[in-house]
Amino acid sequence: MNIRLNGKPCELEAPMTVAGLVEANGYRPELIAVEVNLAIIPKNAYSTTELSEGDVVEIVSFMGGG
Amino acid sequence: MNQMKDTWKLGGHEFTSRFILGSGKYSLELIRACVENAGAQIVTMALRRANEGGLANILDYIPKNVTMLPNTSGARNAEEAIRIAHLSREISGSDFIKIEIMRDTKYLLPDNQETIRAVDALAKEGFVVMPYMYPDLNCARDMRDAGAACIMPLGAPIGTNKGLATKEFIKILIREIDLPIIVDAGIGRPSQACEAMEMGAAAVMANTAIATAGNIQVMAEAFKKAIEAGRLAYRSGLGRVREDRADASSPLTGFLRDDEGEA
Numbered sequence: 361m362n363i364r365l366n367g368k369p370c371e372l373e374a375p376m377t378v379a380g381l382v383e384a385n386g387y388r389p390e391l392i393a394v395e396v397n398l399a400i401i402p403k404n405a406y407s408t409t410e411l412s413e414g415d416v417v418e419i420v421s422f423m424g425g426g
Numbered sequence: 427m428n429q430m431k432d433t434w435k436l437g438g439h440e441f442t443s444r445f446i447l448g449s450g451k452y453s454l455e456l457i458r459a460c461v462e463n464a465g466a467q468i469v470t471m472a473l474r475r476a477n478e479g480g481l482a483n484i485l486d487y488i489p490k491n492v493t494m495l496p497n498t499s500g501a502r503n504a505e506e507a508i509r510i511a512h513l514s515r516e517i518s519g520s521d522f523i524k525i526e527i528m529r530d531t532k533y534l535l536p537d538n539q540e541t542i543r544a545v546d547a548l549a550k551e552g553f554v555v556m557p558y559m560y561p562d563l564n565c566a567r568d569m570r571d572a573g574a575a576c577i578m579p580l581g582a583p584i585g586t587n588k589g590l591a592t593k594e595f596i597k598i599l600i601r602e603i604d605l606p607i608i609v610d611a612g613i614g615r616p617s618q619a620c621e622a623m624e625m626g627a628a629a630v631m632a633n634t635a636i637a638t639a640g641n642i643q644v645m646a647e648a649f650k651k652a653i654e655a656g657r658l659a660y661r662s663g664l665g666r667v668r669e670d671r672a673d674a675s676s677p678l679t680g681f682l683r684d685d686e687g688e689a
Binding site: 366367385386387388390391393395400402403418420421422423425426 | 448449450451452454457470471472473474475476477478479483484485494496497499509512513514516517518584585611631633634
């Protein structure tokens with residue numbers, strides 16, 4: 361299954377939830393927000409949100425800024 | 427006077443520090459010392475695509491009692507700013523958001539009209555909306571009417587350290603807008619921050635002035651002291667300026683000579 365993750369193509373070998381994607385990429389959930397097809401996924405829904413072919417996923421966090 | 431309580435409010439939250447510290451362009455390792463030396467209670471940050479796991483994150487370095495103020499940098503219109511605000515709230519867990527909308531990457535000047543639209547939408551959702559703006563009285567009034575918690579006029583273009591280039595227009599905002607006026611962007615030296623506070627600004631935001639200083643932590647402290655000094659001067663009321671002649675501070679009688687009186 362192919363999705364876009366942070367602007368780049370990303371191939372997933374098996375069906376995956378948002379929680380699985382977050383864990384597979386080593387993100388710490390308390391530091392990020394996840395958006396799938398422009399909708400924010402609440403943290404308590406990561407494990408129940410299945411990703412689908414063509415989903416556009418953004419995983420964002422804070423950086424230094426003014 | 428400096429023992430008297432002197433607090434200010436943003437969206438119902440009370441602060442004693444009037445120095446909002448940016449966290450960009452310097453090492454995460456320095457942030458804690460900077461926040462402490464600055465006495466800052468509010469620290470700004472930006473939202474970006476996350477680096478993959480294992481890397482240091484700014485939230486590991488910000489003291490827990492500090493209010494996080496995410497900005498919407500990168501937004502080119504109100505819709506993008508609103509999207510960034512929503513994502514930021516998901517991480518920060520708070521409603522504070524600094525609106526930054528720019529169409530221009532050379533001068534990074536804020537788009538006041540789009541900013542007004544973003545303020546309107548986000549204030550209706552309950553955000554504490556802090557708009558970075560070009561100091562225009564009409565736009566500031568529109569932002570106030572749209573529910574802004576403060577107004578953040580630029581002193582000079584972002585990151586230039588050029589100081590209070592827009593001084594006269596910021597003074598007008600301070601006089602006419604009954605919201606905290608926070609001078610944001612362009613402040614390069616403690617003396618400029620002090621002057622902004624003497625004028626009656628509620629607070630000053632600085633980042634590049636500190637990030638590009640010779641000693642980042644020491645400059646954070648210098649800004650803290652300058653902002654406190656300017657605030658005290660404002661509360662005191664400045665002494666008057668006399669244009670036409672000098673005005674002796676020492677008595678003009680009792681000189682050790684026989685021709686008494688003024689020369």
